[in-house]
Amino acid sequence: MATIEGFRVQNFRALRDVALGKLSGEQAGEPLTPFTVVIGKNGVGKSTLFDAFGFVADCLATDVETACDMKQRGGFERMRSKSVTEPIRFEIYYREAQNEYPITYELAIDLDANGRPFVLSEMLRQHRKNQKYDRPYPFLRLERGKGSVWAGEEAIGDSEEDSASSPVEITDPHELGISTLGTLKEHPLLEPDRNVSPSFGKFRDGLRRLVMMEDDL
């Protein structure tokens, strides 16, 4: 079963910086279980915590601007914590299955010069044990729509950022890379028959299933 073992939310409504469970690079946190319970008095941000997942799910299903304007969210300015000018950030630490290595997905959303929310940065990494590298293995790294994708396990060379990476550019700054790249068949590294595909469509679909939760608080 796919599980979220930890997450961090920053600058999202009442949640200035909240981390739960186990995160990348932190030995201390205990992984969340499927029965994690959130308790707190009214107004502390329980529903907000759930909508953080709902928001990421909507970003994956549509785009960040549409997700900001959906439902009761009221747009980016109302979603960013009051008196904060930093981006809204999410970090999700999850496993596709118990026998698979954990993945960290990081997302930062900010306002552009025209006051429209856009994807500031995105990173997808897998934490593989016994690898030559002590750093997590990257699949995708994007800043303002530009960055690199890495081909996958077969292509690991002597350095983390070796020739297996390929530059990518996302044309729509409101779309998530893992959504866009999941459908970008023409990119040589992403062709299914090349057998080197990191299959961003798989990451997107897996993450979407994980973040679709019901708020009953």
Ligand SMILES: Nc1ncnc2c1ncn2[C@@H]1O[C@H](COP(=O)(O)OP(=O)(O)O)[C@@H](O)[C@H]1O
């Ligand atoms: N942009 C924002 N910045 C800071 N706080 C906010 C923002 N938007 C809403 N809040 C606060 O979030 C709280 C509501 O959180 P909510 O998740 O509904 O709480 P709960 O579900 O625990 O009752 C309110 O106190 C509200 O003032």
Ligand SMILES: [Mg+2]
């Ligand atoms: Mg509530």
